Amino acid sequence: MNNPYIVLPVILQLFIAILLMFSWSSKNIQKLISVTGSLIALVISLLLLIKVDNEGIQIMQAGGWEAPFGITFVADTFSALLVLLTAIAGLAVSVYSVGSVRNARIKFGYFPIFHLLIMGLSGAFLTGDIFNLYVWFEIIIISSFVLLTLGGEKAQIEGAIKYVTMNLLASVIFLTAIAILYGLTGSLNMADLSLRVAEIENRGLVNVTAILFLVGFGIKSAVFPLYFWLPASYHTPPPAISAIFGGLLTKVGVYAMLRVFTLIFIPDTFLSTVIMVIAIFTILSGGIGALIQNNIRKVFSYLIICHIGFMLAGLGVYSTLAIAGAIFYLVHDIIVKTNLFMVSGLIFKFKGTYSMRLLGGFYKEHPKMSLLMAIPLFSLVGIPPLSGFWGKLLMIQGAIDQSNMLVVFFIILGSFLTLFIIARLWSEVFWKDGPELPEKKHIKYYNALKPLKRKAMVGSIVFLSLISLGIGFGAEWVMRLSIKIAENLMDPTLYIQAVLGN
């Protein structure tokens, strides 16, 4: 159904960014605009999801050019759900930034760039055109590059160089793949491509293109063996920025993979085996990498990789149930990873360090705060009925149905690794008696913050923890959505009909 208003989440973010640029010099007004704007974005995205869920796929032809000639924006349940999650994470990080981002960074345009990043993410989820997807990826990279280097500390620049090099390489590969695909089919519209790629007789060339897409998206979502830029860079910027990176950036890659490999390239045995092998190695390398880390933000960075492996495994199994599991896990992961990086920032505000060896005694000193932090940590492990459990359950069910015991084994192994890592983190940071830490002069500790800033930091963590709990306890609702999305992904006729008409 034609609906010109589905681009509102994108336009709104740009509008917020422009308003923020107008109030460049006043940091308080910027904070106000950012938080109010993110709230409005949340409401709009929620309305969009409800509308799409009730009335089916909504499309918009940009500029009124009919598909497949113009750029189509498509809001199906998958896109709308991810836009909603982006808005939720965006709101949380925006509120968290009010409390935690230093004035110097705000003066250099932290908030406008942050909203441009959210705009890029929403655009990438909503577009139905493969080249347009590339453009949104570029917007995401450029704004994330600025956010990563804002402040210009040495570690930041070092991380940013690795980050940008790898991501630009990924973009080049992605662009090459698009060019080949365009050469093969003469179309860029994803629904149209879905029909045309199926007709190509030279399957070898199609598979090569598919692999190019896999490599491009794989680098962006940090899968084995091209993940090393992620742990090298995600622990360097301020926690608010790592939160939005950890929560959403790699997930765009996963979204793109789920979309492209269900709509355009239907994996044959070869491709699904490749995806599965990569997934297994990703789970292993992320899990084992996290084991030896001492910096809690690095631990979380490696855990991102490990859990990207889960979602990829769901795609590799390629059954409705497994993909539904991957989508459920994606929903859970976006919220939890964003929350965990914010938690690590809060711990830093209390203790002045990220090192697990130096941290300790947190539970004794701040029991209520520890209880709050336990929610995202245990959700990540997936202790039933918390949110991480259901996605894995679906994936394992799906894998067993396909009698794919290897994937079942590695998902369970990955879960155990996560459990072990989080248990170690819990005992190191919260239970063990930590050494007395010297007060560092350049750090503004939690107790020195204004009450409003403290409330902003804790409030955003409470908000995301509540949503995590909501996903866990309201699993039936999310599961219905995930299964509906997976069914629509596996049988894209509805999508194609919505975009191209009959």
Place this chain on the structure above:
Amino acid sequence: MKTIIFKTASVYLLPLLLLFSIFILLRGHYLPGGGFVGGLMASIAFVIHSFANGIEKTKNIMSIHPGFLMPVGLLLALASGALPLFFGESFMTGLWMENAVPVIGSVGTALFFDTGVYLVVIGVTLTIIFTISEGL
């Protein structure tokens, strides 16, 4: 670069180049040109002036900070894209006035979008160049 010839010429070049940049901006819809090239040309006009007379003088004649042009231009471009939404049309659909305006030609949302690009380009280029040369 403080020769008298260059200094004198720069005073006349500034309005000429600005006029020419607007000409390029306006002809850009069907012929080569447009907001981006026009914007670059306009910023070159200011850069030449600053080479000849020093950045302080150029800043004085500009009277607003060039960085301010960025959000103004973005807002103009966004508004011209979003305007069709109020008529129930898709984002970025071209809306045109029925009668052509003398000299300019037909006026539509595309013109305002291009003008937005023009302003953003001037804003960005001048901000970058001024910031770099201040650091020297």
